[in-house]
Amino acid sequence: MRLAARPVGLPQENVWQRTEEAVPEPAEGQFLVKVLYLSLDPAMRGWMNDGKSYVPPVGIGEVMRAGAVGRVVASKHPKFAVGEHVVSTFGVQEYALSDGRAVTKVDPKLAPLPVWLGTLGMPGMTAYFGLLEVGEAKTGDTVVVSGAAGAVGGVVGQIAKIKGCRVVGIAGGADKCRYVVEDLGFDACIDYKGEDVKKSLKQHCPKGIDVYFDNVGGDILDAALTQITRGARIVICGAISQYNNTTPVKGPSNYMSLLVNRASMKGMVVFDYADRYAIAGREMAGWLAAGKLKTREDIVEGGVQVFPDTLLRLFRGDNTGKLVLKIAEA
Amino acid sequence: MRLAARPVGLPQENVWQRTEEAVPEPAEGQFLVKVLYLSLDPAMRGWMNDGKSYVPPVGIGEVMRAGAVGRVVASKHPKFAVGEHVVSTFGVQEYALSDGRAVTKVDPKLAPLPVWLGTLGMPGMTAYFGLLEVGEAKTGDTVVVSGAAGAVGGVVGQIAKIKGCRVVGIAGGADKCRYVVEDLGFDACIDYKGEDVKKSLKQHCPKGIDVYFDNVGGDILDAALTQITRGARIVICGAISQYNNTTPVKGPSNYMSLLVNRASMKGMVVFDYADRYAIAGREMAGWLAAGKLKTREDIVEGGVQVFPDTLLRLFRGDNTGKLVLKIAEA
Numbered sequence: 325m326r327l328a329a330r331p332v333g334l335p336q337e338n339v340w341q342r343t344e345e346a347v348p349e350p351a352e353g354q355f356l357v358k359v360l361y362l363s364l365d366p367a368m369r370g371w372m373n374d375g376k377s378y379v380p381p382v383g384i385g386e387v388m389r390a391g392a393v394g395r396v397v398a399s400k401h402p403k404f405a406v407g408e409h410v411v412s413t414f415g416v417q418e419y420a421l422s423d424g425r426a427v428t429k430v431d432p433k434l435a436p437l438p439v440w441l442g443t444l445g446m447p448g449m450t451a452y453f454g455l456l457e458v459g460e461a462k463t464g465d466t467v468v469v470s471g472a473a474g475a476v477g478g479v480v481g482q483i484a485k486i487k488g489c490r491v492v493g494i495a496g497g498a499d500k501c502r503y504v505v506e507d508l509g510f511d512a513c514i515d516y517k518g519e520d521v522k523k524s525l526k527q528h529c530p531k532g533i534d535v536y537f538d539n540v541g542g543d544i545l546d547a548a549l550t551q552i553t554r555g556a557r558i559v560i561c562g563a564i565s566q567y568n569n570t571t572p573v574k575g576p577s578n579y580m581s582l583l584v585n586r587a588s589m590k591g592m593v594v595f596d597y598a599d600r601y602a603i604a605g606r607e608m609a610g611w612l613a614a615g616k617l618k619t620r621e622d623i624v625e626g627g628v629q630v631f632p633d634t635l636l637r638l639f640r641g642d643n644t645g646k647l648v649l650k651i652a653e654a
Numbered sequence: 655m656r657l658a659a660r661p662v663g664l665p666q667e668n669v670w671q672r673t674e675e676a677v678p679e680p681a682e683g684q685f686l687v688k689v690l691y692l693s694l695d696p697a698m699r700g701w702m703n704d705g706k707s708y709v710p711p712v713g714i715g716e717v718m719r720a721g722a723v724g725r726v727v728a729s730k731h732p733k734f735a736v737g738e739h740v741v742s743t744f745g746v747q748e749y750a751l752s753d754g755r756a757v758t759k760v761d762p763k764l765a766p767l768p769v770w771l772g773t774l775g776m777p778g779m780t781a782y783f784g785l786l787e788v789g790e791a792k793t794g795d796t797v798v799v800s801g802a803a804g805a806v807g808g809v810v811g812q813i814a815k816i817k818g819c820r821v822v823g824i825a826g827g828a829d830k831c832r833y834v835v836e837d838l839g840f841d842a843c844i845d846y847k848g849e850d851v852k853k854s855l856k857q858h859c860p861k862g863i864d865v866y867f868d869n870v871g872g873d874i875l876d877a878a879l880t881q882i883t884r885g886a887r888i889v890i891c892g893a894i895s896q897y898n899n900t901t902p903v904k905g906p907s908n909y910m911s912l913l914v915n916r917a918s919m920k921g922m923v924v925f926d927y928a929d930r931y932a933i934a935g936r937e938m939a940g941w942l943a944a945g946k947l948k949t950r951e952d953i954v955e956g957g958v959q960v961f962p963d964t965l966l967r968l969f970r971g972d973n974t975g976k977l978v979l980k981i982a983e984a
Contacts, residue, residue, distance in 0.1 A: 376914075377914050378913075378914050541910075546905070560909070560910070560912050560913045561913070562913070563910055563913075566910075572907050573907045573908070573909075573910065574905065574907070575876070575904065575905030575906040575907040575908070575909050576905040576906070576909060577902050577903045577904070577905040578903070578905070579890070579903075579905055579906060579909070579919070580871075580890070580893055580896075580903065580921075581921075582890050582919060582920065582921035583708075583890045583891070583892070583893075583921030583922065583923065584706075584707050584708050584921065584923070585921065586920075586921050586922060586923055586926060587920070587921055588918050588919065588920040588921070589909070589912060589918065589919045589920075590912065590916075590917070590918040590919075591910075591911075591912035591913030591914065591915060591916050591917055591918070592913065592916060593913065593914070593916055596916060
């Protein structure tokens with residue numbers, strides 16, 4: 325699946341181009357990966373835009389960038405053997421060649437393959453480092469996270485609970501909120517589609533918000549700003565509400581609350597913590613094994629062909645848990 | 655000068671009430687201060703609004719809050735003698751009673767009295783701690799400061815030069831920019847009234863902005879956000895462009911630049927550093943004496959009666975340097 329044009333607003337069918345090619349043969353030092361599961365991430369929308377960002381944009385005519393987990397099916401690389409499972413940015417395609425750079429082996433016995441794209445993958449790492457390093461969450465803090473039923477938000481809240489925080493989620497719809505509270509164990513969840521977020525934050529965070537982990541931006545970020553405590557930390561992880569805007573991004577009008585409260589707003593990109601993924605991964609796998617951390621993947625069937633519509637599900641907020649597209653049978 | 659009504663937008667004459675009372679006698683443990691110079695600060699506009707902030711709002715009917723320097727003219731306080739000069743929040747009035755709390759003695763031989771409201775007063779302390787503690791400016795950094803010809807901004811830039819930074823100011827009008835570069839020694843100054851701020855920032859900050867010290871908010875904050883470096887620090891000290899808005903505050907649309915650049919935006923209130931004012935004051939007085947730090951006060955004559963119009967000068971940006979209202983002959 326190649327990017328044919330830069331989208332304006334939501335990426336519709338016409339920005340994609342489907343091409344078919346022969347499955348390539350690995351050259352010396354390469355191996356061939358059969359892609360099994362594809363990761364759908366809000367960040368993909370940003371990669372489709374032209375302009376400077378933390379990674380170069382996907383070029384017009386290039387295979388769309390995507391994280392994926394797959395199996396090595398042919399190898400001329402000394403360190404990757406046929407049959408091994410690997411995760412990396414293999415792209416929206418059925419087969420990918422790799423030279424092994426930025427590729428991690430995964431053990432499907434430790435956790436099912438899709439989990440390596442979610443709780444034990446980038447979203448999980450984002451949650452772990454964003455909450456603990458950037459947000460400096462500590463026992464007794466009140467932590468609020470938006471996109472609470474999503475791949476990052478769900479893990480943020482669960483780690484915060486493990487660390488002894490009071491945790492309030494924000495999600496869209498009663499079903500998601502039920503999942504967040506009953507399955508993930510948050511103390512409360514605010515349905516932004518049905519509630520006055522500011523009022524509900526006041527109710528559920530009587531001592532104010534010490535850490536706000538923001539995945540959505542827009543009005544919800546503004547509401548959270550009105551309830552922060554002195555010295556609060558706001559982690560800017562994403563702004564899914566703004567990614568498909570055709571009008572300018574809505575900046576947080578209440579940002580002067582940072583001054584009044586001597587608070588900070590700090591951006592993060594998970595790649596900066598790459599040298600510590602393994603440490604975090606071990607700790608999170610331990611929590612998974614102990615039942616302290618629950619993981620949920622929303623797996624869509626249909627292969628590469630349904631990628632365009634599956635991406636839109638993400639921006640409609642249709643998914644609960646990590647949105648994954650199944651490409652082939654494991 | 656009492657606050658008669660909460661202003662909407664710019665504080666016009668009708669929000670003020672002039673009253674005359676007999677000069678009070680100090681009770682036991684009190685002293686009477688004759689106010690000599692009054693400090694005009696952008697923060698005053700915030701104090702006039704109802705609602706929770708870092709200090710309570712000025713009540714309707716109360717004397718307007720203001721920093722001031724004065725002389726003790728009567729005393730029943732063991733630690734304050736007649737003839738001594740003092741600085742504190744004495745309010746917009748000709749005489750003030752004090753019990754000595756939050757009052758600092760000043761030495762007019764070390765620096766003229768108005769300087770104790772500017773470079774050696776709150777604005778100077780704000781500049782010192784905001785730049786060095788919150789902004790973590792260090793040798794080699796590119797520092798940009800808005801309101802560069804103002805009481806805080808002018809000191810921020812000069813301290814940054816002392817610390818070995820490249821310093822670019824932003825101010826309104828060619829005269830102010832000339833003052834900022836020629837008198838204060840900034841490397842460059844951008845006239846936001848006559849230049850494309852974003853383009854000029856790009857030109858004057860070829861390596862990007864490491865520290866942006868914001869006194870103004872609005873479009874200039876947004877322009878600065880587009881030019882920050884990885885790990886940049888934005889100090890939110892004020893937002894004078896937004897204080898008199900009758901429409902909602904313009905939030906920084908480009909705040910997602912914080913994410914891309916792993917940068918932070920942090921608010922500050924100078925009062926938090928009160929226990930270290932003396933240390934900073936000694937260092938700054940040393941720089942003043944050595945000619946490394948220049949100070950300029952824009953002194954308006956006319957006494958308490960002209961306070962309302964003098965405050966408006968601040969929001970019109972008429973002042974260069976610290977705006978001070980002379981109340982009485984020293």
